[in-house]
Amino acid sequence: MPIKIIPEKCNGCQLCIPSCPYAAIGMEGDKAALFESCVHCGICIDSCPLGAIIEVSESGEILEKAISYSNILVVGEAGSSGFTKLSREILGKAREFADVVGIGVWLIIFASDENLAKEAINLGADEVLLLEGINTNSYNTSSIIKAVSGIIEQKTPEIILSGETILGCDVMPRIAQRFNTGILSGCVSLEIDPADKTLSCTRPFYGKRIMGITSCPQQRPQIVIIKEGVFREGGQYRGWRGVVERIKI
Numbered sequence: 196m197p198i199k200i201i202p203e204k205c206n207g208c209q210l211c212i213p214s215c216p217y218a219a220i221g222m223e224g225d226k227a228a229l230f231e232s233c234v235h236c237g238i239c240i241d242s243c244p245l246g247a248i249i250e251v252s253e254s255g256e257i258l259e260k261a262i263s264y265s266n267i268l269v270v271g272e273a274g275s276s277g278f279t280k281l282s283r284e285i286l287g288k289a290r291e292f293a294d295v296v297g298i299g300v301w302l303i304i305f306a307s308d309e310n311l312a313k314e315a316i317n318l319g320a321d322e323v324l325l326l327e328g329i330n331t332n333s334y335n336t337s338s339i340i341k342a343v344s345g346i347i348e349q350k351t352p353e354i355i356l357s358g359e360t361i362l363g364c365d366v367m368p369r370i371a372q373r374f375n376t377g378i379l380s381g382c383v384s385l386e387i388d389p390a391d392k393t394l395s396c397t398r399p400f401y402g403k404r405i406m407g408i409t410s411c412p413q414q415r416p417q418i419v420i421i422k423e424g425v426f427r428e429g430g431q432y433r434g435w436r437g438v439v440e441r442i443k444i
């Protein structure tokens with residue numbers, strides 16, 4: 196089936212380029228383009244987070260593959276005695292939202308410690324992704340962005356929750372830019388619309404003189420960075436069933 200890139204959807208992130216085994220994708224200006232060597236195998240379609248690479252019929256009719264967004268992805272952080280208080284608070288909020296709208300919670304952590312995975316499952320995570328090979332104490336920003344972007348492309352989460360930490364403030368705005376989506380920050384409360392899973396973030400503006408609501412109704416994933424102390428820690432889910440996946444970076 197012929198393959199086509201929709202220029203209006205392409206943000207020039209170049210994530211698709213390494214996916215082609217025939218080196219048949221490159222950049223023309225700030226947009227991706229297919230070369231004549233393209234054999235229309237379709238391998239690159241899933242590499243585009245924006246759905247800009249599509250199949251078309253022989254007559255040119257668009258057979259667009261819709262990206263299906265679902266679930267909540269929590270970017271966890273831990274110290275020597277387990278998850279940070281902030282990560283436990285975020286995980287608690289993620290579980291609360293997931294129960295309200297009937298979706299799942301994934302958690303990624305830059306560690307290989309199985310005990311952390313068990314702790315996350317006891318806090319309500321349905322799936323824990325242990326990203327091995329990155330030391331967050333002396334991390335390289337681009338390797339973290341690459342690793343998290345790979346998970347987002349593969350899992351297509353509806354919502355991503357991260358702490359307002361050095362790591363979160365460094366990495367999440369760049370990921371939002373990469374996926375051409377919005378980022379919500381400074382929330383003093385966060386609500387979810389069960390109908391379309393759009394988040395509403397209440398936050399202060401103009402030196403805390405007024406409160407307003409920000410949201411990201413059109414784009415997915417919705418990314419939120421959250422300060423410590425905004426949410427309460429969630430409960431323990433003893434006997435909760437979760438799965439653990441190890442991913443080498």
Ligand code: SF4
Nearest residue numbers: 205206208209211243
């Ligand atoms: S991955 Fe998609 S958005 Fe990024 S350059 Fe390729 S076609 Fe464009």
Ligand code: SF4
Nearest residue numbers: 215233234236237239
């Ligand atoms: S369709 Fe196949 S050959 Fe063409 S750019 Fe995509 S991966 Fe490469």
